[in-house]
Amino acid sequence: MFACRTPGLPTVSGVTEPALAVEARGMTKWYGETTALDAVDLLVRPGIIHGVLGPNGAGKTTLLAALFGLVTPEEGTLRLFGRSRAESGAGWLDGVGGFVETPRFYPYLTGRQNLSVLAGLDGGDAAGLVDGAIELVGLDAAASRKRVRGYSLGMRQRLGLAAAVLRRPRLLILDEPANGMDPAGIRDLRTALRQLARGGRTIILSSHDMGQVEEICDSVTVLHRGRVVFTGGLDVMRGDAPDGTWRLFTSDDEAALTEAGAADEVKAARRDEGGLTVHAAQDKLDAYVLALGRQGIAVRGLEPDVTALESLFFQLTRDAEAPAPEETP
Amino acid sequence: MTLAAGRWPAAVPPAGAAPQRSGTLVVYRMELAKLSRQIRVRTIAVCAVIGPFLVVAGFHVQNATPGDTAFGQWVHTSGFAIPMVILGFAAQWIIPGLTALVAGDIFSAEDHFGTWKTVLTRSRSRSQFFTGKFLAAVSYGLALAVILIVTDLLAGLLAGTQPVVALGGQLVPAGHAATLEVLSYASEIPPLLAFTAVGIMLSVLTRSSVAGIGGVIALTFVLQVVTLIDLPGWLQVALPSTPFLAWHGFWEQPAFCTAFWWGLVTSAAWFVVCGGVSWWVFRRRTIGVAA
Numbered sequence: 076m077f078a079c080r081t082p083g084l085p086t087v088s089g090v091t092e093p094a095l096a097v098e099a100r101g102m103t104k105w106y107g108e109t110t111a112l113d114a115v116d117l118l119v120r121p122g123i124i125h126g127v128l129g130p131n132g133a134g135k136t137t138l139l140a141a142l143f144g145l146v147t148p149e150e151g152t153l154r155l156f157g158r159s160r161a162e163s164g165a166g167w168l169d170g171v172g173g174f175v176e177t178p179r180f181y182p183y184l185t186g187r188q189n190l191s192v193l194a195g196l197d198g199g200d201a202a203g204l205v206d207g208a209i210e211l212v213g214l215d216a217a218a219s220r221k222r223v224r225g226y227s228l229g230m231r232q233r234l235g236l237a238a239a240v241l242r243r244p245r246l247l248i249l250d251e252p253a254n255g256m257d258p259a260g261i262r263d264l265r266t267a268l269r270q271l272a273r274g275g276r277t278i279i280l281s282s283h284d285m286g287q288v289e290e291i292c293d294s295v296t297v298l299h300r301g302r303v304v305f306t307g308g309l310d311v312m313r314g315d316a317p318d319g320t321w322r323l324f325t326s327d328d329e330a331a332l333t334e335a336g337a338a339d340e341v342k343a344a345r346r347d348e349g350g351l352t353v354h355a356a357q358d359k360l361d362a363y364v365l366a367l368g369r370q371g372i373a374v375r376g377l378e379p380d381v382t383a384l385e386s387l388f389f390q391l392t393r394d395a396e397a398p399a400p401e402e403t404p
Numbered sequence: 405m406t407l408a409a410g411r412w413p414a415a416v417p418p419a420g421a422a423p424q425r426s427g428t429l430v431v432y433r434m435e436l437a438k439l440s441r442q443i444r445v446r447t448i449a450v451c452a453v454i455g456p457f458l459v460v461a462g463f464h465v466q467n468a469t470p471g472d473t474a475f476g477q478w479v480h481t482s483g484f485a486i487p488m489v490i491l492g493f494a495a496q497w498i499i500p501g502l503t504a505l506v507a508g509d510i511f512s513a514e515d516h517f518g519t520w521k522t523v524l525t526r527s528r529s530r531s532q533f534f535t536g537k538f539l540a541a542v543s544y545g546l547a548l549a550v551i552l553i554v555t556d557l558l559a560g561l562l563a564g565t566q567p568v569v570a571l572g573g574q575l576v577p578a579g580h581a582a583t584l585e586v587l588s589y590a591s592e593i594p595p596l597l598a599f600t601a602v603g604i605m606l607s608v609l610t611r612s613s614v615a616g617i618g619g620v621i622a623l624t625f626v627l628q629v630v631t632l633i634d635l636p637g638w639l640q641v642a643l644p645s646t647p648f649l650a651w652h653g654f655w656e657q658p659a660f661c662t663a664f665w666w667g668l669v670t671s672a673a674w675f676v677v678c679g680g681v682s683w684w685v686f687r688r689r690t691i692g693v694a695a
Binding site: 140143144145146147164165166167168169170171172173174175176178179180181182183184188192193195196197198204207211238240242243244245267271275276 | 411412413414415427430431433434437438441442443517518519520521522523524525526527528529532688690691
């Protein structure tokens with residue numbers, strides 16, 4: 076069993092919780108015989124970045140779609156900033172922006188025309204935000220002269236972000252937002268999301284890139300076959316994580332392999348492409364590297380092959396029958 | 405891309421932001437804006453405007469007359485006959501098809517483009533989307549009817565304003581003929597709206613524009629074939645295509661409106677049933693996402 080605690084949330088029942096950005100409880104959704112969501116709880120505090128992880132078909136997109144009301148769960152309740160859809164009507168999604176799957180637009184319109192259509196739907200001052208949103212996502216050159224049918228995946232992602240900006244979102248829900256983006260765009264996106272969260276906005280993003288999640292998320296929910304197999308802070312997740320796997324390059328791999336055999340709780344094996352694969356907890360790895368130095372074996376490279384969190388993620392989502400999730404507070 | 409967080413608009417709308425308009429009106433305006441940018445809709449509008457004049461020109465350069473159609477034998481003797489010949493043909497084939505091009509596509513296009521999950525993430529309810537889109541399709545149908553009324557009559561007037569021989573054999577003077585023609589064209593509006601609702605229903609149910617548009621055209625064809633069969637009277641009245649012929653009564657001697665009133669009831673029934681089914685299905689459907 077793994078920790079299922081969302082950091083910072085009160086655990087005392089009967090006490091009114093502070094306003095949660097997202098409060099989904101017991102969400103269950105079936106597509107025919109397939110259970111897409113199985114009593115999923117998702118509690119997200121304002122001002123954090125929360126990752127939704129899982130392999131393909133785990134239910135990530137269905138969960139995000141449910142947050143937008145695109146799919147209606149058969150069971151469960153959902154509140155965004157304390158408001159339910161039944162209570163707030165069409166204004167339920169006020170302050171919520173983002174996209175599910177690849178952002179889609181009218182292909183016969185330009186990017187700017189698409190944003191104008193959406194701004195018209197948003198009302199208020201959204202129309203006045205279109206130019207700024209286009210500039211913000213770096214689509215200035217294409218937005219007015221190119222129809223969306225000619226956009227690349229990365230450009231559509233950026234247009235999706237621009238469409239979200241028009242919502243003045245307090246809650247950003249992004250499904251694989253870095254898909255199709257170039258490295259500079261991904262870097263900018265990560266930086267912006269961190270800054271937005273520091274500014275008090277809440278961000279929920281789905282990804283199957285554990286590295287990306289490790290870098291920017293404060294907490295995560297891991298789904299497997301529609302069930303929550305972990306939810307909690309990354310620090311909690313790291314505590315539960317098994318040992319990581321490392322790639323080690325030395326001046327004498329043969330001697331390093333022999334040394335690993337003598338080291339405590341260190342497993343090493345040759346890699347076909349050169350170097351060694353080392354499996355060890357962090358403290359054991361440190362001791363092993365120091366021992367190599369004492370033996371006159373130079374360490375030329377040491378890099379994570381599978382991080383501890385990746386190992387945990389694979390462990391959580393590999394089992395044929397995932398463990399039943401613990402009750403979420 | 406810079407995406408600098410400092411350049412994002414504030415999360416809370418500033419004081420004094422414009423008040424929200426009715427959600428249905430917002431969706432309606434959005435749909436009209438989208439329709440006005442579609443090449444297909446622009447093409448239909450252009451054809452509706454110039455088509456009648458081309459028909460008049462065609463009659464002018466040939467001696468033969470479409471004698472097997474109502475008013476066909478009088479196209480060279482009265483300009484008022486030409487709009488009625490056009491109406492007789494358009495009501496059976498053209499109007500349902502042109503109606504379907506928008507109604508059969510207005511919902512399913514969002515499925516085709518995958519844009520439901522874009523527009524439904526804004527603060528507008530499904531009811532507002534349904535009503536706004538429905539009204540936009542109806543508005544398109546009404547606009548089409550108005551364009552056809554105006555251009556057909558103008559084209560006919562260019563050909564001449566002589567009195568016309570009506571279906572009852574009586575000679576109808578110009579002023580009265582113009583009135584009857586406007587009424588005849590107006591009588592096409594209820595069945596046009598019924599076919600609009602049929603197209604919308606197919607668009608919602610099938611989520612396919614091919615089925616939405618093609619289904620209406622196929623239905624039109626089937627109904628034309630069915631009318632050749634000696635159907636029971638009640639079934640004939642219940643067909644959505646029958647009201648398209650109600651204008652015949654206006655030109656009889658004596659004139660009668662019974663067919664028009666029955667056509668109104670029939671069209672209303674198709675409109676309400678198809679619209680209701682569409683509403684019921686659309687409100688409950690899941691927007692397609694991969695699990």
